[in-house]
Amino acid sequence: MPTKILIYDDNTDLREGICHLLRLREEYEVVGDFGDARNVVREVTELKPDVIVMDIEMPGITGVEAVKKIRAIDQSAQIIMLTVFDDQGHIFEALQSGANGYLLKRNASDRLVQSIEEVLSGGAPMSPSIARLIISQMQFLKPQVNYQLSVREKEILKSLATGNSFKLIASDLQISLETVRTHIKRIYEKLQVHSQIEAVSKALNEKLV
């Protein structure tokens, strides 16, 4: 049984180019191609594609919105996003909404077939510049300053950050309320803050919890 593919792109030339490209291979069957995603839910329901190639910039509803709608009704279809932009906003939104891969149009022609194989085998094809963007995003996720909190202090800060009151922390850890207070005072000193919220917001933002 061939792999069923559904294509969305408002650029007719590109769309047809992709169709032709894929029709050269008998392991693929292009079950549909559309210039907009207004009826994406019905189309996906009826055509049951294995792989969806989705342009991001389209009239009517955007590719990202389309992905959200698809994911609401189908979690198994593999979705490859296609775009000319490699800016963070689009990429993150698309990937967070449930896309499986993300190709720049300029890489599409030589990498699409390979990418289809890749999503089908459980991978996540991305154009190199996109992979790099994602990774740099992650590095940026950890500035990591060391405030030299003791083990106990970290424990208490963690508990505080999940929303526990001093009282609760005390009974959780089987220590007196006063002890919790003492630890908290030291934590405030070390983090240079003066209240719970500041401490918690600092802890969560700098992910030292």
Add this chain to the structure above:
Amino acid sequence: MPTKILIYDDNTDLREGICHLLRLREEYEVVGDFGDARNVVREVTELKPDVIVMDIEMPGITGVEAVKKIRAIDQSAQIIMLTVFDDQGHIFEALQSGANGYLLKRNASDRLVQSIEEVLSGGAPMSPSIARLIISQMQFLKPQVNYQLSVREKEILKSLATGNSFKLIASDLQISLETVRTHIKRIYEKLQVHSQIEAVSKALNEKLV
């Protein structure tokens, strides 16, 4: 000028295999290969490699620690991690500490050369299963529940989450402390919490700020 490559892997067979593989290509020059990364700082300083292939599991210091040390002295070398594990912990730590790519050993032999090209041209080579892991991690990042907070309430919650006291929020927004309190009460109702920390931790964790 050939691309200078430095290799760390405690498995001698694999390490020599990689060396041979790369020496077949005259555009690469393996400037060193080591079974552990104890002297990584000195080695990198002296050999000035363009690309470093770094095993994660090594005696002495781990690949992740080695990457941190390298990044402290050199931001331009491209680092490709090599590992047998594809668990989240290792991957995130490595990427966050500054690695540029992440290959599973089982993919290494056929993808290493390609991956070296990729890091050199600004990409981020990853084994498919790793790319998928990272992406699923991102999707997991946004559960998004709608608590129907009003614009003003969101504003106040946001301010609260950055560590501001009621007083500060009041003077920031030029409203009375009591009004802030009223808003906060409603926020608590809507989020179903009973204190600042709970609200802030919920807001930050579910990133509704």
Add this chain to the structure above:
DNA sequence: ACCACAATACCCTAAAAGGGGGATAAAAAT
């Protein structure tokens, strides 16, 4: 005209948290 809602403001009381001390015992570091 009436209703729902968001935003504003005030009152009272009780609970929780913050800031300043001081103190002790055990473990770790010097």
Add this chain to the structure above:
DNA sequence: ATTTTTATCCCCCTTTTAGGGTATTGTGGT
């Protein structure tokens, strides 16, 4: 052997939050 750090506990007093009300205004919808 002595000092430092860590974890534990207690006191006093002030400020901030939480929970319970009630009330006024303007806006948008019916």
